[in-house]
Amino acid sequence: MSDKKLIPISLATLEPSDALAWDLYLLPRDSNQYILYRASNYPITSSDLEKLVASGITRLYISREQRASYQQYLRDNADAWLNNSAVPLPERMETLNQVVTGSLSESFRKKEAVERVVGQSSTFGRQTAAFFAAEPILFEDLVRVLQHDYTTFAHSANVCFYSVLLAKHLGFSGDDLAQIATGALLHDLGKLEIDPRLLVKDNRLTEAETREMQKHPTLGFRRLCRQDDLTAAQLLMVYQHHERLDGGGYPVGLTNDEIHPWAKLCSVVDVFDALTSDRPYRTAIADDIALGIMHRDANTAFDSEMLTCWTRLISTSDAN
Amino acid sequence: MLDTIDLDQRRQLIERIPCRVRVPDDWQRSLEAEGCAASQANEFRAGMRYRVVRRAVVQLYGSLPAFPRPEGYTGAIVQDFSRHGMGVLYHEQLFPEERLRVLLPSISVEATVIRCRRVAQSCYQLGLVLDRDYRLRELLA
Ligand SMILES: [Fe+2]
Numbered sequence: 468m469s470d471k472k473l474i475p476i477s478l479a480t481l482e483p484s485d486a487l488a489w490d491l492y493l494l495p496r497d498s499n500q501y502i503l504y505r506a507s508n509y510p511i512t513s514s515d516l517e518k519l520v521a522s523g524i525t526r527l528y529i530s531r532e533q534r535a536s537y538q539q540y541l542r543d544n545a546d547a548w549l550n551n552s553a554v555p556l557p558e559r560m561e562t563l564n565q566v567v568t569g570s571l572s573e574s575f576r577k578k579e580a581v582e583r584v585v586g587q588s589s590t591f592g593r594q595t596a597a598f599f600a601a602e603p604i605l606f607e608d609l610v611r612v613l614q615h616d617y618t619t620f621a622h623s624a625n626v627c628f629y630s631v632l633l634a635k636h637l638g639f640s641g642d643d644l645a646q647i648a649t650g651a652l653l654h655d656l657g658k659l660e661i662d663p664r665l666l667v668k669d670n671r672l673t674e675a676e677t678r679e680m681q682k683h684p685t686l687g688f689r690r691l692c693r694q695d696d697l698t699a700a701q702l703l704m705v706y707q708h709h710e711r712l713d714g715g716g717y718p719v720g721l722t723n724d725e726i727h728p729w730a731k732l733c734s735v736v737d738v739f740d741a742l743t744s745d746r747p748y749r750t751a752i753a754d755d756i757a758l759g760i761m762h763r764d765a766n767t768a769f770d771s772e773m774l775t776c777w778t779r780l781i782s783t784s785d786a787n
Numbered sequence: 788m789l790d791t792i793d794l795d796q797r798r799q800l801i802e803r804i805p806c807r808v809r810v811p812d813d814w815q816r817s818l819e820a821e822g823c824a825a826s827q828a829n830e831f832r833a834g835m836r837y838r839v840v841r842r843a844v845v846q847l848y849g850s851l852p853a854f855p856r857p858e859g860y861t862g863a864i865v866q867d868f869s870r871h872g873m874g875v876l877y878h879e880q881l882f883p884e885e886r887l888r889v890l891l892p893s894i895s896v897e898a899t900v901i902r903c904r905r906v907a908q909s910c911y912q913l914g915l916v917l918d919r920d921y922r923l924r925e926l927l928a
Contacts, residue, residue, distance in 0.1 A: 685902065689883050692851045699853040706882070719880060720905040 473528040479554035483513040492528040561612040571620035592649030615744035627651040629736035650701035657687030669747040703727035711768040731770040806862025807878035809909040841865040849886035
């Protein structure tokens with residue numbers, strides 16, 4: 468099998484099973500020749516998995532065409548591999564990120580029905596929150612596994628992970644973490660209704676284009692506001708994440724306490740991710756420079772307590 | 788039923804229901820100018836907005852699941868209107884997609900919020916889209 472047609476999967480994500488849907492390949496140590504390890508629909512037992520682990524194998528390979536089926540498998544078994552403490556934390560984090568971005572990109576691209584997007588986001592929100600609540604996740608571990616491109620789904624996944632990390636350190640409860648994670652995954656949903664050419668434009672937006680782009684919180688809110696499985700706070704994350712404390716934000720121009728705390732939290736990590744990710748019109752800015760820029764706007768754009776907490780989280784990681 | 792409220796009852800409601808909008812001074816002046824700069828037309832042209840200040844009463848209905856609203860009437864100020872839109876000053880923020888009825892002395896219209904902008908504390912400018920097209924004289928009567 469040519470290596471171009473194969474993609475790696477984490478051994479840690481596999482559960483003993485009567486049959487998996489894909490042929491599994493192995494890359495033996497000191498070899499660049501992939502060999503068929505287990506044909507599809509052939510049982511894989513826990514002792515098979517243990518033997519692989521004992522021999523130092525952490526990855527198997529599947530055919531690229533079977534990526535979608537593997538993604539579905541990961542979604543169906545997320546609770547099992549996320550809670551498997553035998554698997555190193557960064558590996559579980561990386562897999563979680565792949566699952567969330569993979570699924571979001573699929574449903575955003577297909578413009579799936581809003582009920583399905585909300586349902587899927589709620590499931591990921593709950594799983595992410597439980598995972599973050601149970602594990603000592605550090606910013607430096609997290610940031611290493613995130614994808615920093617400008618696509619709406621990669622950004623939404625990052626904002627979700629960052630929001631939960633910040634909310635956890637601000638002392639929010641487990642239920643709140645799950646709701647915040649879901650709200651964060653949906654916060655930019657309105658961008659799906661914006662002309663895609665604006666989202667990837669590689670120079671400054673004109674005034675008219677900026678006005679168009681600034682419609683996305685309202686568009687997202689309008690799309691989601693009749694969903695009775697979303698709370699007011701989650702909807703306000705979507706609607707208010709571009710408001711500023713000094714009233715200079717959009718769409719309403721609210722000030723201070725008129726902005727929901729979850730929207731303030733979303734705003735901090737949203738801007739941080741935007742600054743530290745590659746954009747069509749500029750390359751990513753280093754974390755400390757991004758924080759410097761944001762601190763100039765403490766109390767005018769951002770809630771200073773939240774910004775300080777976020778800075779501390781990042782600085783602690785840097786010190787490590 | 789509200790649909791059966793007649794002209795006298797509407798006028799009484801508008802007089803009786805307090806308006807909690809606090810219009811800032813610099814807005815007060817702009818509210819004084821009435822009419823349409825483009826012409827003295829007595830009918831709407833495409834895209835034309837007619838500036839007018841009218842005390843009105845708003846009744847919210849069909850609120851969003853996550854944002855329930857109390858029943859009842861609240862005072863508001865109509866600022867301008869077009870064939871199918873209306874600008875209204877209201878004392879609190881309303882959300883896009885919220886449904887409301889605006890009672891003017893002349894007529895009662897049903898509308899949906901499409902945008903809301905904060906002007907000042909207790910003063911929000913609502914952009915409404917009306918359920919059907921209106922003629923200028925229906926709204927001004
Ligand atoms: Fe946004």
